Amino acid sequence: MEGMAYGAGKAGGAFDPTAFFQQPHTILRIISCLFSVVIFGCIANEGYVNRPDEVQEFCIFNRNQNACNYGVFMGSLAFLCCLAFLALDVYFPQISSVKDRKKAVLADVGVSAFWSFMWFVGFCFLSNQWQVAKHEDNPRGGGGNAARAAIIFAFFSTFSWAAQSFFGYRRYKLGADSALFSQDYVDPSPQDGAAGAPYTSFTTTGGDPEDGDAAVQSSYQGIDSEGGQGYQDY
Numbered sequence: 001m002e003g004m005a006y007g008a009g010k011a012g013g014a015f016d017p018t019a020f021f022q023q024p025h026t027i028l029r030i031i032s033c034l035f036s037v038v039i040f041g042c043i044a045n046e047g048y049v050n051r052p053d054e055v056q057e058f059c060i061f062n063r064n065q066n067a068c069n070y071g072v073f074m075g076s077l078a079f080l081c082c083l084a085f086l087a088l089d090v091y092f093p094q095i096s097s098v099k100d101r102k103k104a105v106l107a108d109v110g111v112s113a114f115w116s117f118m119w120f121v122g123f124c125f126l127s128n129q130w131q132v133a134k135h136e137d138n139p140r141g142g143g144g145n146a147a148r149a150a151i152i153f154a155f156f157s158t159f160s161w162a163a164q165s166f167f168g169y170r171r172y173k174l175g176a177d178s179a180l181f182s183q184d185y186v187d188p189s190p191q192d193g194a195a196g197a198p199y200t201s202f203t204t205t206g207g208d209p210e211d212g213d214a215a216v217q218s219s220y221q222g223i224d225s226e227g228g229q230g231y232q233d234y
Contacts, residue, residue: 024163032160033082042071043068060146061133067125071126074119088108108168115161116157116161119157
């Protein structure tokens with residue numbers, strides 16, 4: 001049962017790409033990875049604009065550099081995080097230790113919940129800055145679609161990461177139940193001071209007593225109170 005704990009039913013088995021990409025948490029990781037690329041790409045490519053009389057470009061989100069920096073940084077970091085957990089998912093069936101699998105699943109739950117929260121904060125932050133932005137500062141109208149796309153995909157990322165946290169928690173609950181069967185079984189020992197009754201298997205007498213041959217007897221002594229087995233020849 002140890003090989004089945006925390007979702008690794010084929011521990012030590014060969015990697016199956018078809019089954020791997022059909023898993024719900026794998027699909028969610030790929031979707032979250034794509035969302036991160038969209039957010040990062042939209043802000044990095046079209047998130048900075050300027051007026052015709054300006055040379056320096058400003059962030060399209062109310063000219064707040066922190067808003068653009070937040071989207072770019074979080075998008076790139078979330079993308080790397082998705083790749084790291086995809087690699088962990090590929091390696092996960094090879095982990096034979098139940099404790100290591102438990103740590104991996106708990107890390108998945110915690111990190112996914114963290115990113116869900118951060119993307120919710122990012123969605124609120126970017127949407128607020130977009131609402132209060134003075135759009136007359138951008139007479140060319142460039143970057144508007146990119147800004148809205150970043151806001152929308154930040155909102156979608158909140159739920160995609162939350163779903164990953166849910167599936168991770170479900171794996172943890174199922175794994176915790178399976179791991180109960182992998183614990184070492186301890187046979188209850190006898191009470192202190194209670195000695196096991198000796199068992200004598202057989203007694204043999206060899207030779208003819210009239211010829212003066214010595215009688216040979218052998219017996220086995222049973223398990224003693226400490227679980228040891230003794231042998232005695234007479």
